[in-house]
Amino acid sequence: MPATAAVWGIVLRIIYFYSDTHPYEKAIYPGVGPAFARPLGWEVRPISGLDAGDFDTGVVDNRVEQTDVARLRRYLERPAKSRPPIFFRISDPDMPDTVNPNVRFIFNCADLPGVHYATTYDPEGPFLAFTRRLKTSGVARLPFAYDSAREIDAPLRGRSRRLFLSGANSRELYPVRYALRRRRRWSPLLRHLVHDLKHPGYPEQGRPPRHDITHERFVALAARFTHFLLCGTRFNVELMKYVECAYAGSVPVGVPANSLSAAAKQCFRPYTARSLDLMSDLREPILELESRAVAYRDAMRELRSPPKIVGEFIAQASAIAARRAA
Known part of the structure; x- marks a missing residue:
């Protein structure tokens, strides 16, 4: 416009x-x-x-x-x-x-x-x-x-059945993310199921970056995995990751932000802290996972x-x- x-x-x-x-x-x-x-x-x-x-x-x-x-x-x-x-x-x-x-x-x-x-x-x-x-x-x-130019069309069938996790680690601000990282540290099963990308730091504030996987590289990395963890801070707000999951064409896992539409929220499974529940979601039939990923992208395209x-x-x-x- x-x-x-x-x-x-x-x-x-x-x-x-x-x-x-x-x-x-x-x-x-x-x-x-x-x-x-x-x-x-x-x-x-x-x-x-x-x-x-x-x-x-x-x-x-x-x-x-x-x-x-x-x-x-x-x-x-x-x-x-x-x-x-x-x-x-x-x-x-x-x-x-x-x-x-x-x-x-x-x-x-x-x-x-x-x-x-x-x-x-x-x-x-x-x-x-x-x-x-x-x-x-x-x-x-x-x-x-929603910027449709950032979408990546990578079929789920060729991806690793793992959960993509990223972002800053704060027990107070990101309790869901923090808890998963804490459990992953001690669980060989979660270390296998979850790919953890550490926060790149804040170069804007004059600090040296920890890595350069940002912007398009970030979405491209997320698109290598079937699932994407989403959590909206302790306030459960709609961070940019909620549209980036759709750009990557991934299946959303975690907590739907309060501001999401009913159509977008329906693509999430109820979040639990149980490793077996995550493993069950990762092992869903590929057609069901593709349906959730497509529905989520469509919902975010319309909503935003x-x-x-x-x-x-x-x-x-x-x-x-x-x-x-x-």
Whole structure:
């Protein structure tokens, strides 16, 4: 969908603004900066381009640096009627608890005229508490869009019947993932059944990467196995892995995120911590596994269709603007 979109009779020119200085090229997944907006068909522009004002609504990426904050502050100091509204994108339920002063600026702007929030996940935890304190700022949903160009068509018949496990290891934040890794450490059976890809680290923060299996390499590796573990943190939110499992054409295993459709949730088996249950799922007839994998991909294509996401965001942004004008 083009940057200027007509949905249900509403026309909005939306531009996605990203940091002028943040090292997006080092991000370990395509869910930040210009890469987030690309499947939506939105024009992307550095934050230094805010002053042009040639748009109806701006969405501002959450990776902001000190120079970006200075530009955003100057923009928001202008009279509200002379500048289009902006939505700060929220990509983590814990973001309001950050100690990063640049990210704290995003939340310090709450209830300023023309300032709203676009959340990738359903509001949960600290962000949910933050939204309940808002008086004039609105909140819109803006989930990860499904990018069909990233799909891999690798038949399940040629794959290893194992479970692909990946991501950061935190007992508090990822209890399901943490528990499986802990059991795998002591179980020869689970070490055989589960392929564990360690977290690559955070090169964006200046740390050396542990490996380079990210972006397309990540999906390609996942597509070597029949099953893909999904868990949505302690808040059970829809991480990008939920669409990446569909890109890989894999069978979802784990816990369906709260925000998934009934059609997507039906592709999961009820999750248990029993190794024999996992082995039973891995050994299902290949036709049944293929049916689940295809159904899951179809469900995610429909649920996270870019035109659908853009349409819903425009409707929410327009409703927020109408309420503020009333």
